[in-house]
Amino acid sequence: MSELIVQVRHLSKSFGNHEVLKDIDFEVRKGDVTTVIGASGSGKSTLLRCVNMLETPSSGSILFHEEDVTDGTIKPAAYRAKVGMVFQSFNLFENMNVLKNCCVGQMKVLKRSQSEAEENALKYLNHVGMAEYVEARPRQLSGGQKQRVAIARALAMNPEVLLFDEPTSALDPEMVGEVLDVMSKLAEEGMTMIVVTHEMAFARDVSSHVVYMSDGVICEQGTPEEVFGNPKQPQTRAFLSRFRKG
């Protein structure tokens, strides 16, 4: 078995009195493509944001290479530099062009030189097919183009694991494909990924591991064949049946 990268142990998260995540346990190994599926409001995105420490867990711990990141021994900023994140709403920096968007993190956080950062940024922009748009501003791009730039921006930091928070949910249907293509390509190249998504076909075809969440708990997890082919829990069956009909 390959090396453990992220372990989530007994993770709980409450907003006020509302418990969004209840005692979550799972782990991600190098090269895994873990997809998290489930109905809206089941806590998928909160789980992902907790893994990236954008939300502080109420209890439980998150281990990165078996070191706890929730007790303050690792600075959240230093940790996040190694864990890339792609958002549903892209969150490209509106005041910078495409190239600067992909360079600013490298230069400020990783202290790379400008030429080094640009070279690296261009490599990944080329990878997602956006290299010729380096001078464009985010607001001049389509949703699919923005998301591909956001992926290149995250990749340019050379993260050990890449988190995707519903990367295609804000896109027009005809643009979903171009983003999923890029993600499939990354998975194929061995990138470690945790993907929260509603794209069942992607979860089934690309991921190595599927986590089904319902009401803040992990209801079922396993390989795509196990979860999609032979779901054990009645909730999982009910959830998946809605997609089968369509």
Added chain:
Amino acid sequence: MSMNKKKRLLYLILAICVTASTLIGSIGLTASASSGSGTTASDSQTTSTAASAAGSGVEDGVLSVAMECSYAPYNWAQPDDSNGAVPIADSDEYANGYDIMMAKKICEAYGWKLEVHQLDWDSLIPAVQSGTVDAVIAGQSITAEREQEVDFAGPYLYASIVCLTKSSGKFADAKGISDLSGGSCTSQMGTIWYDNCLPQIQGATVQTAAESAPAMLMSLETGQVDYICTDYPTAEYALQAYPDFKILDFANSGDDFKVSDEDINIGISVRKGNTELKDKINAVVQKMSKEDFDEQMSRAASVAPLDDVKSTDDTTTTTETKSRFAQLGSDMASLWQQYGKNYLNGVRNTLLLALLGTFIGCLIGFLCGILQTIPIEKRDNPVKKFFLRLLRIIVRIYVEVFRGTPMILQAVFIFYGVPYFSNNTVQFTDKWSVALIVVSINTGAYMAESVRGGIISVDPGQNEGAKALGMTHFQTMLSVILPQALRNIMPQIGNNFIINVKDTSVMFIIGFVDFFAVHKSVSGATFTYFPSATIEMIGYLTMTLIASFLLRYLEKKLEGGSDYELVQKDPLTQVAGNYNYPDAKAKNTEEAKK
């Protein structure tokens, strides 16, 4: 007069502001460091030191005196040193008049060097009390109220009280003050004319006091009042500017204003207890007779700048509207010819102060904005949490205090209050730095809120995007949030700048010579009000219009261009937006089939 009350109110505000004084200190350091560039060179900056302030003030061989420089024929400002005028400290102008002649006489007797400070009427007594100047020679009557605040040498002039009315008006033939009943009247604020004399007229409607002598004359000229009350030198001089006025002198009628000798005795004020300087001044002044005084006054009136400015076509009748405009035009032209340099100098000072003040204020505002938005998180240790909360409270107090008090009082507090409360251990001799400090911290207080609003208005996703890359709060702020917030608050920065261009005019209170102060001094020297006021209106409008235009341009620049070039290596990649990766696609469809 009301100076007592005013001062009590002032010091009350000072007491409230004391908590903020530490802030002023720290910010003042940066402010004064960058103020040097705009300061007109002055060799007088080190004269009022802490050591000398405790004694008579002239141990250094320099007698520093304060006056309005806009109170002809007593004192006025002129653009050159003709007729024995002396330079005004921190200004390009020269002062002359009866008071200057007297000051020179005193200095000659002891071999002192004369240094003239231009200050607003209401600032004269605080200036001598705080030791900012040694004496005030400004045509002040020796009143019991003033004697509680300062000591008086003199009298150095006897100014009998008269009234001015229009020679065509219904009071033109008044023989005594009882004939003035039923009229409306006014006089200059804070003078015995207004406080003691006008109330003696039975049945007269006393209107609100005018802020200066030219304003008082204007209210008579425009028919707002039927007559005004002033002293003989002022009235006689006013006749030159307003030939349709008539002096009503009731001196020998038995129906005159009842005034004590002290009221018409004009004196020189020094700090309370400074008997050494007082005696020295008295030794000079008391050698002169009333005739000597009158002779000196007529000499002063004869060299006053009024004659040069009043345009030659005075004979034209001014009753028709058309010719009034023509008159205004020619008056403005001759004013500009004589005082153009002063106006331009005022414009320069105003723009420089507004520009630097807005810039430093923005820096302060941005700093406060960043400090206020540092997130306080649960897992932070208690010490850090405490300091972050304390920081927010300090910023809050700073914003509320400086946004909630008038800039004019802040200027007085810093310029006079700090020397007063520190017993002269801290002295400001450079008006530029004080003006800049006040404008900067004021703008900073407004900008702090604008910046906070600008930061809040930036999409929270921008912050998360930066955080997800591992950027710290300060990196996120500097690279991502503030550039966008700056774009959002650009219109407010512009607003602040334009407000500063106009509001820096309150700095006349500490004698800062901005564009508006030039108007005060020119209209005081020439007794012409509208020509100078019209020049000011045009000047301010020109400055603000240019500023608006430049700001719009800057906003567009910050917005960035609306088009971009595709960087193409391979023309085929132009369709990259719809580009598919054959391998991945194949894998997808292949597995989907399974």
